[in-house]
Amino acid sequence: MPLTSQISVYDPRWPDLFLSEQQRIRSVFANALVTIHHVGSTAVPGLAAKPEIDLLVEVSEHRDVGDVTERMKSLGYVRGTDLSQDHHFYRRDVNGVRTHKVHVCPSGHWQIARMLRFRDLLRQDPDLSARYQALKLHLEATNQHGIGEYLASKAPFIDAVLAHKRERD
Known part of the structure; x- marks a missing residue:
């Protein structure tokens, strides 16, 4: 079963696509907006990725979620299932192809530190980036059940990297 899109070589336009979308969605979150981060593989220069720009919106608190969802809808986004408590998720497809994912978390949410770390x-370790890329390409090639399988199969690698980093700090 295919993923939401095929992994491709790094595209140097991804940072500009992030900046453009960051500006487009900024006003949706109004006074609750703290910052918007570029996360995911498209935020790592040189790393192959699904060409889907991941934006992490940090808010002071979730306010007017129904209004936010309507404003995101007007920009072409669909509200997905929360990825964890207080971790709201939106996705945007253009002509049936996923182009953007927006994660919205309040300041202090554990996913913010996890995604940024x-x-x-x-970004700092080319060897780690190469190992992660190899894993992603392998998982894409062997995937039989879609994006859920792919994400679940990447999680142990990410968890191990972050646990090792915590041990060294």
């Missing part, structure tokens, strides 16, 4: 480790 893993992104930064990949």
Whole structure:
């Protein structure tokens, strides 16, 4: 079963696509907005990725979730299932192809530190980035049940990297 999109070589346009989308969605979160981070594999120069821009929206608190969902809908986003408590998720597809994912978490949410730490480790360590890329390509090639299987199969690698980093700190 295919993933939401096929993994491709790094595209140097991804940072600009992030900046463009960051500007487009900024006003949706109004006064609750703290910052918007570029996360996921498209945020790591040189790393092959599904060409889906991941944005992590940090808010002071979730406010007017129904209004936020409507404003995101007006920008082409669909609200997905929460990925964990207080971790809201939106996705945008263009012509049936996933182009953007937006994670919305309040300040202090454990996923913010997790996503930023893993992104930064990949940016700092070319060997780690190469190992992660090889894993992702292997998982894509052997995937039989879609994106859920792919994400679940990546999780132990990410968990181990972050646990090892905590031990060294």
